[in-house]
Amino acid sequence: MVWVNQDKCAIAGVGATDYYIRGKSYPRTINEMVGEAILKACDDAGINVKQIDGFAYYSGAQMGYGDKVDTASLMEMLGIEEVGFTAALTSGGGGAAGAVGLATAAIQNEDANYVVTVMALQQYRQRLGTVFGASAPSPENSFLQPSGLVGPGHLMSVLARRHMHLYGTRREAFAEVVISQRLNAMNRPQAIRRNELTLDEYFASPMLADPLCRLDFCLETDGAVAWITTSTERARDLKQKPVLIHAAAHGGTRNWGRAFAWMGMPDPDFGSSGHKPIGDRLWQQSGLAPSDIDVALIYDHFSAMVVMQLEDYGFCKKGEGGEYVESGAIRYKGGSTPVNTHGGQLSEAYIIGATHTREAVEQLRGVAINQVKDAEFALVTGGPASLPVSGCILRRDS
Template identity: 70%
Template sequence: MTWAHQDKCAIVGVGATDYYVRGKSWPRTINDMTGEAILKACDDAGISVKDIDGFAYYASASAGYVDKFDSGSLMETLGMRNVSFTAALTSGGGGSAGAVGLATAGLMNEDCRYAVTVMAVQQTPNARLGAIFGAMKPDPENSFLQPSGLVGPGHLMSVLARRHMHLYGSTEDAFAEIVMSSRQNALNRPKAIRRTPLTKEDYLDSVMLADPLRRLDFCLETDGAVAVITTVADRAKDCRHKPAYIHACAHGASREWGRAFGWMGMPDPEFSSSGHQFVADRVWAQSGLRAADMDVALIYDHFSSMVLAQLEDYGFCERGEGNDYVLGGKIRYDANTRGGVNGGIPVNPHGGNLSEAYIIGMTHVVEAVEQLRGTAINQVADCEFALVTGGPAPIPISSLILRSA
């Protein structure tokens, strides 16, 4: 069934600050970085910040779980006249793709004319995403996780990765290939945090943080902000750059994914998956497309193992075949492969969360827009459709398909 909002809205502006190694953005503030990203997105769109009258957040409007966004504060900071739509998806980074769909809800309901989705991260030594569960107050779930040493997302993801290895024979070689591909894509990107060439030996020498995941299997811990501006298709035609049409967008999860990677009661196959099967099925049904129709995939890569699992959940390869798919070079930007099961798909030509920066998924949306405009640094030829994913994470996780003008 075709999505009711298909191609009726578009992303028209993207903006970002510099990216900083965790804690190095001080003495900047969340509002400072957020404001810069929004103003850059407005300039990119060719509009005034006073034209924005909608906010579509995710992660419950939390700035990396360390701070909070406040629409009123941003309005005061940026001199916005009024706001007529402000909403947020619950949970965490799984909503990065879905928040763009949330923006379409406000736009199609005529609650706003331009909606901005923004994420900013600023961590401190005492407030790190990498140890977020260990810092939480005990509850029925954390009372199991914390005594088991499962204090961060990486520890929890390692259990899912090990289960995938047990069921399907996936290997550390595939994880290494994902990390090396990401690093290769980041080498020519001026803003990327990791721009040093990476060999297989370098990967294997990386310290094991949560078996089977090494330090290089973990995403970066970075500070910075990213904003994207969305409006209706008719208005988008008057903006500075050609629109990136919102072709389909889905968020949510199945009950079996439940509390996501923090729930050790998941059944197979969900326990060895990325939890994306539900949103993948929805976004393919909404769009009438499939994996083979995508030209580029911006896959949420907070951990290398979850890239492999998402390739399976979205049908780029069959379940259990992700290891061979990755080792066949089918995610490499420079492999000149395209499409789903029989071909390949360039994955994260910007370097992703693993090598460029981790702004909780928003860099993937920016890269998708630039690919569709034809202005990306590592440009995929004749790029028409881009898949963007949010999560794996506590629900909602999400999926977005953008189409070129």
């Protein structure tokens, strides 16, 4: 069944601050970075910031785990007089792609005309790498903390090891994700990591949570990214070529549930990203298949989750993600489906998934640094995390 909202809304503008190594954004405030990203997105779209009348957040409107944006405060800061919509998806980076659908719902329901989504991160107080260890005790944390599972990477390593056990996946597959994305970041001035990376250097990287080494972990960075969603009809009268929202889905199954903060999943969910129901819905909504995707922006907080998402979205069969990646299929040059052409969260910057939407828009406008020739469809995914997880398909306007 074709999605009722297919191609009726579009992303009309994107904006971003510089990206900073964790803590290096200080003395800037997070509100300052949020404001800069939103103003740049408005300028990119060719609208006045006072035309914004809706906010569609994800991660519960949290900017990381220590800051939270407030719509009223943003309205005061930006001079916005009135809004007709303000809402947020729950979870963390799992909702990154789903926020596109949330904005679409606001516009299609005629609650707002110009909806902004923004994500920012500033880690001078609490780094995300140890966030569970710093959290207050709870039924879930009381299981995790005594086990030494104090950060997302420690938890993700258990899922990665299970995938290796079930399917024979090798660390060489994780290495290929890291190395291929590093190659994509080398010519990007804003990328944090731009030095060439060899396989030997990957295997020499310190082991942080077996089988994941330091290079399997996403960057710890600060910055902000925002984008403006409006109706396709309005977007076609604006400054930039619109990028159409072709399909969007968020949710997930109870078996995935709290994901890597739970560890109660049965196989095959345990050795997965939890995204298969989202992938199934996207292909049904869009009438497309994985082979129709020209560029995939796959949430890469950890390299192993790229492998598992490629399986869950059907780019290869379950258990064959390692072989698929090792074949070179995800390479920008020579691959069948280029993945994370901006370098992703492993090499460019980690702003909780927002950089992926920015890259998808640039690819479909035809202005990306590592431009995929004639790119028409881009898949964007949200992080394998507690529900909801999410995905969307964006389309080049004809």
